[in-house]
Amino acid sequence: MLSDTNSDGGSDKLSPALSRLAEALDIAPTAFFDATASDLGQTTELLRSWHAISDKHDREKVLAIMHTFASRA
Incomplete structure (x- = not known):
């Protein structure tokens, strides 16, 4: 690919x-x-899950959680 x-x-x-x-x-x-195959698979899963979230407020919640985890890295 x-x-x-x-x-x-x-x-x-x-x-x-x-x-x-x-x-x-x-x-x-x-x-x-x-990127490893595992990284690509996880990224694909993340993007598909994100796309499945249609509610704007739910997306904002997910982003807030992701920012929290990312700031710890």
């Missing part, structure tokens, strides 16, 4: 969308290529 890497671990051709996503997440675009 994410196999456009060269021998240095960098990307030969990053898509503009991937570059924008990396910028929004404040990570290097190559981080997507370094």
Whole structure:
């Protein structure tokens, strides 16, 4: 899936969308290529769960909890 890497671990051709996503997440675009299958699976699960939350207030609660955990890291 994410196999456009060269021998240095960098990307030969990053898509503009991937570059924008990396910028929004404040990570290097190559981080997507370094992720383990477990990381990608958990990220997918997180995004699917987020998408399933339709209530704005529930999403705000989830974000508040995530910010609490992230600030401990």
